[in-house]
Structures are given as structure tokens and as C-alpha cells.
Amino acid sequence: MDLKTKAVEILSEHFLCDNCLGRNFASLLSGYSNKERGKAIRMFLAMLIDSGEKLKINESNFYGIKFREIKMKQSKSSKCYLCKNIFDKFPQIAKKIASEMSKYQHETFLLGTNPPNEIMNRESEFWEKYGIEWSESINTEINRELGKEIWKITDKEMDRKKPDITVLYDFNKNKISLSVRSVFVYGKYQKFSRIPQTNWKTRIYKNSVQSYIEKPLLKQTLGEKTSFHGEGREDVDVRCFGWRPFVIEILNPRKRKIDLKKTRIEINKSKHVKVKDLKIVDRSFIKILKSRKPDKTYRAVVIFEKPIENVEKLKSLENAIIQQQTPVRVLRRRVDKIRKRCVRKIKYKLLGKKKLELVIQSQSGLYIKELIHGDNGRTIPNVAELLNNKVKKIELDVLKIHEK
The missing domain is CATH 3.30.2130.30 (VC0802-like)
Known part of the structure; x- marks a missing residue:
């Protein structure tokens, strides 16, 4: 069907506005709106009629057009048949x-x-x-x-x-x-208190790394709330002296421009959390962050049940592959399977008859507490087994996150 035939056919029964008429020919010519196309087609058909050509078209489609050669009884249609104006x-x-x-x-x-x-x-x-x-x-x-x-x-x-x-x-x-669209801020944090990384729904912990970082950001952006994405996380009772990368997402911000220097200064007034290297990123950075698996160095101060003997046996853990079944304490949120992770380096120092300091560099994903106490045989080998000494208490800190 050619253009003229189709235009006549669709205008034969009903009035169409310029937009709806032109939309039926939207793929013809570029740089024009459908309204402009519709107006051009309508004028073309009006010229054909004025030149004497007989076309069966609803006359309301020509309301307001001045014909020179013919007389047409024009009536104004109240609404376009398709779009109702x-x-x-x-x-x-x-x-x-x-x-x-x-x-x-x-x-x-x-x-x-x-x-x-x-x-x-x-x-x-x-x-x-x-x-x-x-x-x-x-x-x-x-x-x-x-x-x-x-x-x-x-x-x-x-x-x-x-x-x-x-x-x-x-x-x-x-x-x-x-x-x-959310605003995403990347940075690195240190945690000097034994508090959670993210906000807890229960009020067991009033503050978290997230709460200290989000406070000045929500104040500046008037955002609704935040979502925190860390490159891994340390336990609630573990301090982090290494700089851990994170992205904090500000949801429904009313303001998008953030003074990051002011934000850093405000956060760092806290004695619990420090940040650095703040910058604006996009959502894709979260995926990059989650894909990283850096080694970490930990310091553990361990108190044992009995006086410590044969501490040199711990040298056998260096470069050892640890068979670690999912720890009991995280079974409710982790798949129960055996993971193989490497202890890169281990140093030890006696602090007392029953007190030992360990500095351990490990592959990402190794549960350090379980490496020390053994988790009832679910982690093999382990410190408690090598020393034949039951662990009573562990104080753990992250000393370094080895970014490549």
C-alpha cells in the first residue's frame, strides 16, 4: 500500500490529530516530529482535493484549512479518535x-x-x-x-x-x-572499637561503622537511608587497623553534591572509625569490590586453659593448607562445606604462661578464630590441637588488608 492510499484509508472514517496521523508514518524521514509529519500529509491530501481529485476522507480532518478551488462543509471534531486529544x-x-x-x-x-x-x-x-x-x-x-x-x-x-x-x-x-538514583561513595575505613560493620535491626549495638560514616552523608544529601557494601567484613568483636575498602550507597538523596573533604573531617572526629580516600563512584564499583579477595594479616591475643608448651610446633602452620569446614557459628547463613585456605605466614610471642600473641597472614576466606580454637575438629590443622591446649579466650584484630 502506498502512502497516499494508506493516509486516505485511515482518515476515511474518523478524525485524527496531527500526532496520530503522523505516527502512522513515523519511520519515514528523520528529524521531524509525528505532528509535523501529520500536518504535512494532511496538507498534501487537502491540495489533492483542491486540485479536483476525489478522495473519500472524513471532512472533519480538514477543519480550518482554506480551500481555493472547492467548497467543503467543514465541521470541527471534538476529539481525535485515537488519542482523545x-x-x-x-x-x-x-x-x-x-x-x-x-x-x-x-x-x-x-x-x-x-x-x-x-x-x-x-x-x-x-x-x-x-x-x-x-x-x-x-x-x-x-x-x-x-x-x-x-x-x-x-x-x-x-x-x-x-x-x-x-x-x-x-x-x-x-x-x-x-x-x-542512589549516590555511591567509595572509601577505606579503620575500626578502633569492637562494633559491627553495618547497622543492626536490633538495638544490641547502638552504633556501627555504617552509622558513623552515614551520619554526615545523610545530613548533606537529605537521603532516606544508606546501604553499606564492604570488601569483606570483620566480626563484631574484631577491630580493623588495616584500611578496609567500602562503598556506601545513599538512597533517595534530595541533594547529590557532596563535600567529601568536609565529610571525611566530620567522620574522623570519632574515636571509633576513621576514613580516607573518599570519592564518588557508580553502582558497578560494588561488584568490583565484592570480587576482590585480598590476603589479610591478623593479630590474636589468645589465653589458653593450661600453660603453653612446645610453641615452636606452630611453625608447621606456615604455608600450610587448612581444611576448614564451615564454622558452627555461621552455619545459619553459610553453606556447610569444606574450604581449603592457606596460612601464608605465622609469628608467635609468649605474653605469659597461658597467654600467646599470634600474627597471621592468611589467604582470604580463612576463619582465623577457628584456625586457633579448632571448632571441635572442623578446622584441621589448628593451633589448639598443635599445642594440645584448649583455648579460653581470643582477642582478634585485623592489622593489614593486602591490596594488590
Whole structure:
């Protein structure tokens, strides 16, 4: 079917606005809106009629056009058959959306819509009758044209890859929903107190590494809350003197610009947590962080049940492969399996008859407490077994995280 024949056929029964007429020829020519295409086709058909050609077209499609050679009884149609003049409402809708967007600091946005159900159903029936050659969906045009109206008001650019704000407008419910892209801050922390890395739902621990770091960030961004992503984690009762990389995610931030120097100074006022190397990153950095498996060096101060003897036996642990079944204390959240991990180096120093200091460099993933007390035989070999001495207490610290 050629262009003229199709245009005449779709205008034969109903009035279509310029947008809906032009949308049926959306893939023809570039750099033009559907409204411009529709207007051009309408004028072309009007010229054919004015030149004397007989075309069966609903006369309301030519309302307002001045014919020179013929007389046509023109009547104004109240609404477009397909869209019911939905495009005329866009300036008003765009103002409402822009008003909601203005509550959040942003430079880019992306718009999605849920068009009226009756319009989508009518378009489906229309396509079945007239075909979809050269056409595009009204949903696509609504998103594009409403997006242009928002751009005119806000002067903010559309971004399909990483928009600061994603807007969903539901025409059926007249509802605006905003999804604000999180802000991600990378850094490294030290933990000087025996507190958890992340916030606990229970109030056993009032503070955590996360709570100390998030406080100035939430204050600056007016964010809703944070999510903390560490390159591994130490136990609640373990201090971390090595610098552990992390990414903290600020959810639903109303402000996106952060003074990271001010943030670092504010966090470092605490005697519990210190940070450095703060910078803004994107979400993909979390995956990179989680994929890293650096060696770590620990210091453990261990108190045994009996006086310590034959401490030189611990030399056998250096470069040893440890067979470690999932520790009992983490079975509820870890798969029960045997892991093989290497002890790179071990140093020891007697601090008393029953007190021993150990400095251990190990492969990532080795549970150090279990390496020391044996976990009832689930970790082999282990310190307690080699010394034939039961462990009563362990104080553990991370001394270094060996970043490559």
C-alpha cells in the first residue's frame, strides 16, 4: 500500500490529530516530529482535493484549512479518535511532574508512562485494521513528547543510561512516581572499637561503622537511608587497623553534591572509625569490590586453659593448607562445606604462661578464630590441637588488608 492510499484509508472514517496521523508514518524521514509529519500529509491530501481529485476522507480532518478551488462543509471534531486529544494535556502534566522533580537535585532524568488503557486498546484495534507498516506505538510518542515538555520547563537533559531521576507517570491513576538514583561513595575505613560493620535491626549495638560514616552523608544529601557494601567484613568483636575498602550507597538523596573533604573531617572526629580516600563512584564499583579477595594479616591475643608448651610446633602452620569446614557459628547463613585456605605466614610471642600473641597472614576466606580454637575438629590443622591446649579466650584484630 502506498502512502497516499494508506493516509486516505485511515482518515476515511474518523478524525485524527496531527500526532496520530503522523505516527502512522513515523519511520519515514528523520528529524521531524509525528505532528509535523501529520500536518504535512494532511496538507498534501487537502491540495489533492483542491486540485479536483476525489478522495473519500472524513471532512472533519480538514477543519480550518482554506480551500481555493472547492467548497467543503467543514465541521470541527471534538476529539481525535485515537488519542482523545491527550497530547494537548502535556503542558499541564509536565508542570506537575517538574514540580515533583524539583524536590530533588538532579541534572538528568528519564520518563516512562503508563498510557490510558482505552487508548492502547484502540491503537491495537486500529493496527489490526490498517497495519503497522511505518508506524510506532503511541506509548513511545507519549514518552518522547511529554519528555520534551518537561525539558522545556526544567532545562534538564534526558538520559537513558544513568538518569538521576526516573519518572513514571500513570495516566490511568493520574499518579507520579519518582525513582531517584542512589549516590555511591567509595572509601577505606579503620575500626578502633569492637562494633559491627553495618547497622543492626536490633538495638544490641547502638552504633556501627555504617552509622558513623552515614551520619554526615545523610545530613548533606537529605537521603532516606544508606546501604553499606564492604570488601569483606570483620566480626563484631574484631577491630580493623588495616584500611578496609567500602562503598556506601545513599538512597533517595534530595541533594547529590557532596563535600567529601568536609565529610571525611566530620567522620574522623570519632574515636571509633576513621576514613580516607573518599570519592564518588557508580553502582558497578560494588561488584568490583565484592570480587576482590585480598590476603589479610591478623593479630590474636589468645589465653589458653593450661600453660603453653612446645610453641615452636606452630611453625608447621606456615604455608600450610587448612581444611576448614564451615564454622558452627555461621552455619545459619553459610553453606556447610569444606574450604581449603592457606596460612601464608605465622609469628608467635609468649605474653605469659597461658597467654600467646599470634600474627597471621592468611589467604582470604580463612576463619582465623577457628584456625586457633579448632571448632571441635572442623578446622584441621589448628593451633589448639598443635599445642594440645584448649583455648579460653581470643582477642582478634585485623592489622593489614593486602591490596594488590
